[in-house]
Amino acid sequence: MYNIRSFYNLSDMTIEKLDGTSPRLYTLVAPLVMRRSVLRQNNNYPFWTSRAHTWFVAWEGETVFGFVPVEITDGGVAKINNYYVSGDDPRLLSRFLREIIQYYHRDYTIRSMTLLRHAEVFRTEGFVPTKEWTQYVTMQYGKKRQP
Template sequence: MEIVQLDGLEPQLFNLIGPLAMNPKVLKANNNYPFKTTQSFQWYIAVEDHDVTGFIPVERKSGSYVINNYYVHNDNQEVLTELIGAIKPKKNLYAIVQTKHEATFSGCGFQTEHRWTNYIKMIYNTDKHE
């Protein structure tokens, strides 16, 4: 598996994730929340045998970084772990995580900050990893 890193408005990004981002099954896996991008995003895309198996967009927001949407085919936790690892977490990295993925993000160094019904706000614990 290869992790491709692309800026938020690179044409190659749309070729890679466009078919998934508009797929009704993928949107349903994301609780019907649409994927978006701007120049403030950096995308991490898992590619295996020329197929996209998952992606995580990271948005740069006034001094912090936010993972607010992501997708992994068949909820493959190994792919999700590889994607998170490719981000090379830094200070002020937050993630809005689906509750079913809490253990994976926790295993990658994130700590719970707030819980909602379907999501958890987590922050990367730099103290454990510096």
């Protein structure tokens, strides 16, 4: 029922916002987060959720194409971490980021623990690197570059 297709039309896709403990969330993402290939794409880190998370899930028909969980912290930060985008598609990742920015940017500082291979997509959508590691870069939306 939940398969991944390589080719899809972004305009036909729904991005649904779900609470972190919603039964529908588990129904949509469980088949993906248990796949070895999906875990490998996340550098073998498991995915997790809580009541502090809101998940943006992209789907069309019975196919789920990806998800981006956002955790709201006590410090007023909307934190992106451990996300999945089918095929590392930059168009879909950009669409996720635009949805998240639209939803959170007025009330929260948006930060991300970004896979290095996705950093350019985040930059294009207005994120600025704050610290870089071997496989990840922390980024913040709208933060001015420091000289």
